């Protein structure tokens with residue numbers, strides 16, 4: 001569910017239904033209690049009157065008969081229908097049916113990862129995120145001490161000591177506000193100090209690990225595990241200082257890092273690359289390089305095709321080579337509503353073609369693409385065909401071999417890290433053999449996004465900021481059919497808002513006379 005916000009609306013609906021069931025259950029139970037109160041009143045009243053003169057009362061045979069009947073033939077009914085009857089079973093059964101639509105622990109982990117991704121890409125401080133300073137929405141929820149600790153634990157389980165430190169420190173910041181003399185807070189404090197000391201040690205900040213361990217021992221001096229940790233850390237620091245003083249010409253020991261030294265890990269090649277670094281910078285709104293030939297970029301109204309006579313396309317060229325364009329206000333509300341309506345029930349977790357580390361390369365769901373996608377054919381609705389026709393007119397490419405329309409909905413912190421839209425697989429699939437590679441991408445935004453969600457091109461420094469109804473166009477291949485590596489692009493994580501988009505991919509076949517090959521492979 002976390003992979004598409006549109007799916008998460010289901011959880012809100014279920015929450016509302018659970019509230020309704022709860023109210024109904026409470027009402028039923030209240031009714032039952034009223035009934036029991038009435039029964040008690042009745043018994044009390046009857047016995048009080050009769051006990052005032054038991055002999056007098058029972059001397060009447062009708063009274064005697066009625067009393068016996070109450071606790072024989074009537075009693076079974078009273079016991080089963082009034083006393084024992086509970087509405088809990090029915091309520092619990094209905095609740096059970098609803099849990100099928102509850103999020104899973106996979107969703108929880110996905111959401112936790114998303115928060116950390118947003119924190120990293122947008123350079124948000126942990127306290128800013130915990131206090132919900134993201135988009136300034138008044139009354140927005142904040143993360144509690146327990147939430148921060150849960151995030152820290154989740155990072156710790158993945159041996160991600162960088163985020164463990166950030167979130168455990170935040171948990172500690174929140175804990176300090178509690179009355180620390182209370183034993184339950186003392187225990188939490190000791191627990192967090194333990195995680196923090198070990199994580200700083202793992203991050204290479206021995207001095208901080210020692211200080212935190214000393215803090216720990218003040219609260220729990222007899223803990224032998226922590227005492228032995230302290231000795232180990234102190235030895236390490238000594239060795240490190242000796243090493244530095246013997247090799248440094250100035251001779252001064254400089255083994256201590258800054259107090260809070262906690263480097264962000266760069267664990268895999270993808271993350272270490274300049275491209276990834278530039279992707280994050282572009283997402284944050286930094287300018288990473290001057291746009292080449294910016295002075296040659298122009299705007300124009302395009303009406304070269306009958307589909308554009310009545311509503312010429314507002315074209316803005318945003319990059320010269322490879323050419324990239326933005327078309328403003330191209331899709332109209334009705335079209336977008338139809339595309340979303342048709343796409344919504346078909347959304348499935350987006351997959352990517354994965355070669356590395358796989359026995360047989362295949363399409364799989366990966367953390368670096370968090371969205372759901374569904375496909376719609378032109379035949380399904382005139383609005384879809386209308387859009388494809390306009391996209392084809394603008395891109396100047398035939399629809400004959402184009403893919404169906406792909407509808408995209410992003411999830412919590414949803415993103416798509418740098419990738420190419422064309423395939424560089426040396427063995428083309430059957431589909432590719434017939435249709436060729438993806439020659440051009442026509443990407444339209446179907447929602448306004450408060451913060452984040454831009455499409456960025458780290459090799460050329462271009463950024464498309466989503467605007468409902470606007471479309472981006474670029475050509476993925478050189479005219480020779482060779483993939484253009486400068487078209488590497490990424491969808492920045494959505495920080496605040498809901499991102500709906502749609503992709504139309506044109507294929508090489510059928511374009512031979514429209515966009516003919518040139519002799520140079522790099523044209």
Ligand SMILES: O=C(O)CCC(=O)C(=O)O
Pocket residue numbers: 408416421443453454455489490491492501503
């Ligand atoms: O959503 C975006 O901004 C880009 C999507 C994309 O690159 C893709 O789906 O291939």
Ligand SMILES: [Fe+2]
Pocket residue numbers: 419420421489
């Ligand atoms: Fe893409």
